[in-house]
Amino acid sequence: MTQTVAIIGGGVIGGGWAARFLLMGWDVQLFDPDPEAERKMSEVLGNARRSLPGLSDVSLPPEGRLRHCATISEVADGAVWIQESVPERLDLKRKVYQTIQEHCAEDAIIGSSTSGFKPSELQDCATRPEQIVVTHPFNPVYLLPLVELVGTAKNSDALIHRAKDVLTSVGMYPLHIKAEIDAHIADRLLEAVWRESLWLVKDGIATTEEIDDAIRYGFGLRWAQMGLFETYRIAGGEAGMRHFISQFGPALSWPWTKLMDVPELTEELTNQIAGQSDAQSGHLSIRELERVRDNNLVTILRGLKAQDWGAGRILNAQDARVTKIANSIDDVADLSQPILTVKRAVPLDWTDYNGHMNEARYLQAFGDATDQLMLMIGCDADYIQSGGSYFTAETHIRHLDEVHAGAEIEVRTQCLLGEGKKLHLFHQMMSGDTLLATGEHMLIHVSLETRKASEPAVQVSGPLAKLAKAHAALPRPEGAGSAVGVRAG
Missing domain, CATH: 3.10.129.10 (Hotdog Thioesterase)
Known part of the structure; x- marks a missing residue:
C-alpha cells in the first residue's frame, strides 16, 4: 500500500523533500501558501526526475501522486510522515506544529528541516512533543543522502527507530545525533569555514572565487569521500591518528585562523580521538586506505571531467596541452x-x-x-x-x-x-x-x-x-x- 507524506513549505528544501518521496513511490501532499508554489514544485520535480534515477542501477518504484493542498489540516490528513520546512522562525514553527497536531494521526512522525533549532525548542508548547524530531537535510534533498536526526528524551526509541527506517527507505542516511546542540553537526562545521572565509574576503586576502577554488580543487575532494578524521588518519602515515595529532596539534595555538577558541589537546582527548579513529578505520592499513582514497578520487575527478567543471576542467585543459x-x-x-x-x-x-x-x-x-x-x-x-x-x-x-x-x-x-x-x-x-x-x-x-x-x-x-x-x-x-x-x- 502506498504511504503518504505531508510536506509543509514547498521552497528549495521542502520541494526537494517532496521530489525525493515522490520518486521513491510515496504519495505527497504539499501545502505552501505561495501562489507560485505549484510552478516552483514542478520545476524542482523536473530537475529531480532528470537526475535522481541516474544514481540507481535498478529502476525506481512507480512515482507517487502529488497533491497540492489548500490548508494544513488538509495536508496532514492521512500522512504517516509530516516534514515541516517553513522559514527559520521559532514562533512560526511552533504555531505550525499546533495546527498540525490538531489534524494529524497521533502516531505520525513530524520532522523539522531546521538547520539551527534544537528539538527541545521545537517541542516546547507542542500538544504531543514526543512526535516531533529534527530531520535536517542538505540541498539538493533529492540527491544528497545525509539527514541529521535529532531527538530528545521525550521521543521514544521506537519512534527514532521508525524515523530511521522511513528515511533509509527513501535512500537517505539518517545520522542520529544523540545530544542536542545548536545547528547540529554539519552546519557547525560549515559555519566555521564560512566565518573564516568572510574574514579572508574582508581582510583582502582572497576573493570569493579564490576561496571556492581552494575548496573544490583541494580538500573538498578529499572530504567528499573520506571526511575529516579519516583523511587526517592517512596524513599521519603508518603511525596513524596519534602521530598526526602530535605533529600538527601545536598548530592549533598558532594564529592561522580567527577561530582561536580551541580545546587543549590533552592526553585524554588525544586518546579519545585516536581510539575512535582506530574503531573507524583501523581494520585497514594506511596503504589500503590510500588505495581506497585514490580509487574514490579518480572516480570523482573523472565524473567532474565529464562535466568539464571544477577540478575536471583542470584535467581537460591538461589533456589538451599534452595530447x-x-x-x-x-x-x-x-x-x-x-x-x-x-x-x-x-x-x-x-x-x-x-x-x-x-x-x-x-x-x-x-x-x-x-x-x-x-x-x-x-x-x-x-x-x-x-x-x-x-x-x-x-x-x-x-x-x-x-x-x-x-x-x-x-x-x-x-x-x-x-x-x-x-x-x-x-x-x-x-x-x-x-x-x-x-x-x-x-x-x-x-x-x-x-x-x-x-x-x-x-x-x-x-x-x-x-x-x-x-x-x-x-x-x-x-x-x-x-x-x-x-x-x-
Whole structure:
C-alpha cells in the first residue's frame, strides 16, 4: 500500500523533500501558501526526475501522486510522515506544529528541516512533543543522502527507530545525533569555514572565487569521500591518528585562523580521538586506505571531467596541452595509414570484477576514437551546432585479449567508406604490439533538424573524401564485415 507524506513549505528544501518521496513511490501532499508554489514544485520535480534515477542501477518504484493542498489540516490528513520546512522562525514553527497536531494521526512522525533549532525548542508548547524530531537535510534533498536526526528524551526509541527506517527507505542516511546542540553537526562545521572565509574576503586576502577554488580543487575532494578524521588518519602515515595529532596539534595555538577558541589537546582527548579513529578505520592499513582514497578520487575527478567543471576542467585543459593526436586531417603526418585517434592509459574505474577492462569501456574507447575522427574531418562542435552530425547505425566489437588498469592503449582508425551519407570505420585497439580488440562502426549523416539521413556539408564531405581516398589503397583489415561467430553443432 502506498504511504503518504505531508510536506509543509514547498521552497528549495521542502520541494526537494517532496521530489525525493515522490520518486521513491510515496504519495505527497504539499501545502505552501505561495501562489507560485505549484510552478516552483514542478520545476524542482523536473530537475529531480532528470537526475535522481541516474544514481540507481535498478529502476525506481512507480512515482507517487502529488497533491497540492489548500490548508494544513488538509495536508496532514492521512500522512504517516509530516516534514515541516517553513522559514527559520521559532514562533512560526511552533504555531505550525499546533495546527498540525490538531489534524494529524497521533502516531505520525513530524520532522523539522531546521538547520539551527534544537528539538527541545521545537517541542516546547507542542500538544504531543514526543512526535516531533529534527530531520535536517542538505540541498539538493533529492540527491544528497545525509539527514541529521535529532531527538530528545521525550521521543521514544521506537519512534527514532521508525524515523530511521522511513528515511533509509527513501535512500537517505539518517545520522542520529544523540545530544542536542545548536545547528547540529554539519552546519557547525560549515559555519566555521564560512566565518573564516568572510574574514579572508574582508581582510583582502582572497576573493570569493579564490576561496571556492581552494575548496573544490583541494580538500573538498578529499572530504567528499573520506571526511575529516579519516583523511587526517592517512596524513599521519603508518603511525596513524596519534602521530598526526602530535605533529600538527601545536598548530592549533598558532594564529592561522580567527577561530582561536580551541580545546587543549590533552592526553585524554588525544586518546579519545585516536581510539575512535582506530574503531573507524583501523581494520585497514594506511596503504589500503590510500588505495581506497585514490580509487574514490579518480572516480570523482573523472565524473567532474565529464562535466568539464571544477577540478575536471583542470584535467581537460591538461589533456589538451599534452595530447599528441591531430585535430585535423591536414595535420596527420601520413594519411595513407590508419590514423591514431586514441592514446591513453586505462583508468581505475574502467575495470570489472575480473580485473580487466569491462565491455562497456571497449565501446567507450572506440566511441572516443569515432568522435576524434569526426573532429578531424570537420564534424566539430560548431558543425553540430549548425545542424549536422553523424549517428551510429551499427557496431560490432571483437574482444581479442585482456587489458588491465594502467595499461597504455592506442586506437588506430581506418576509413572503409566515406561517401554520401555513410561513414564506415574500423578501429584497432593495441597495447604495444598486442591487438586487444577491434571495433567496426557504420555511421549515417543526419540533419539534426529533421532527424533524418542527409548529405554532409562540404566542410565535412571534402576532408572525408580526402581521407577515404587515402585509405582506399589499404588492405581490408582482418575481421571487417564479420558477424558474431556461432559454430554449427
